[in-house]
Amino acid sequence: MKRQVNPWWAELPPAAGAAVMATAIISIGLHLTGHETPSRVGLVIAALLWLLLAWDFVARLLGNRTRWEGEADTPPALTAVAATTVLGTRLSALGWQGPAAALLTLGAVLWPGLLMAVVRHWRRRMPGVAFLVCVATQGLAVLAATLSSAGAGEWLGWGAVAALGLGLFLYAEALVRFDFRQVRDGAGDQWIGGGALAISALAASKLALLWAGAAHTALRTTALVLLGLNLTACAVLLLAEARWPRPRYDIRRWSTVFPLGMTAVASLSVSATTGIAWLHTLGVALLRIALATWLLVLAGFARKPGQVPGGAGQAGLWRSGRHSNPVQEQRPGATWRHGARPAPAAPDPKPPPPTPHAQR
Numbered sequence: 062m063k064r065q066v067n068p069w070w071a072e073l074p075p076a077a078g079a080a081v082m083a084t085a086i087i088s089i090g091l092h093l094t095g096h097e098t099p100s101r102v103g104l105v106i107a108a109l110l111w112l113l114l115a116w117d118f119v120a121r122l123l124g125n126r127t128r129w130e131g132e133a134d135t136p137p138a139l140t141a142v143a144a145t146t147v148l149g150t151r152l153s154a155l156g157w158q159g160p161a162a163a164l165l166t167l168g169a170v171l172w173p174g175l176l177m178a179v180v181r182h183w184r185r186r187m188p189g190v191a192f193l194v195c196v197a198t199q200g201l202a203v204l205a206a207t208l209s210s211a212g213a214g215e216w217l218g219w220g221a222v223a224a225l226g227l228g229l230f231l232y233a234e235a236l237v238r239f240d241f242r243q244v245r246d247g248a249g250d251q252w253i254g255g256g257a258l259a260i261s262a263l264a265a266s267k268l269a270l271l272w273a274g275a276a277h278t279a280l281r282t283t284a285l286v287l288l289g290l291n292l293t294a295c296a297v298l299l300l301a302e303a304r305w306p307r308p309r310y311d312i313r314r315w316s317t318v319f320p321l322g323m324t325a326v327a328s329l330s331v332s333a334t335t336g337i338a339w340l341h342t343l344g345v346a347l348l349r350i351a352l353a354t355w356l357l358v359l360a361g362f363a364r365k366p367g368q369v370p371g372g373a374g375q376a377g378l379w380r381s382g383r384h385s386n387p388v389q390e391q392r393p394g395a396t397w398r399h400g401a402r403p404a405p406a407a408p409d410p411k412p413p414p415p416t417p418h419a420q421r
Contacts, residue, residue, distance in 0.1 A: 179193075
């Protein structure tokens, strides 16, 4: 009997959603800098990959419920929400407000169930994917604010303000659970901590355009502070990459590309909101770096789509608690820290029967 071979996208872990996030945000950056043709090419790539992952999501839900349930309460599952909202934001910039609103609705429907499932299994010393609770929430804020600016309704602006506040609260909660050794040992997803600040700054800058007076000033200041923290975090992470190089391809490197692209877009957006010209120059430079990084990661993805260290390329990576640092993998309880449930301990073996000499 021949063994059934699954298509390559069926073997991708939930972290693959970061590829859609990275591609879509670079498409937005190219659009903001006037490079419309490559921006639309990126949009097509992001949309096709989103459709593949959405199809696989539904196929697992209907045909492999055990695997779907095993993945749904891990932080990378929230890339489904984040990718949907970033893609919707790009469609809105294209003038397609109807499809963008549909994606906002889809993201809002998926968000509470996935968020609660993830938060229930939070532990101490989590990897960088813990910050996806913030990224997914702020993605809803960005798309809602974008649609409100396009005339979809003032109430979306108020919803975006609520999402911005909740996202910042979730960032603080994730920060106290983050394992800071990931700055040295992380396989790429440690950058999400910076990306979460960037998308928060983007949300605040878009909301500042919806209000005047004191509210505008407060949101404008919030955007500047968050962008400053984001740039500081990126500088620290970049220095750590230089000090402890990790050149091997890992699918979690898409979680490095997304924060770089998001930082570029946040810089461009905050520049437009505040009128600070040098932030636009910085955003253009960061966008070039993000695009170059995207090409490098895409080359690795094309060769080995789901590869992670140790061959744990399947979705079970996040359930097993495997990590790029082998020392951490050997510590008891490491799986709890990374959001997966540990397997029950095996019972102690029965003692051997006493020997005749012992009976005497």
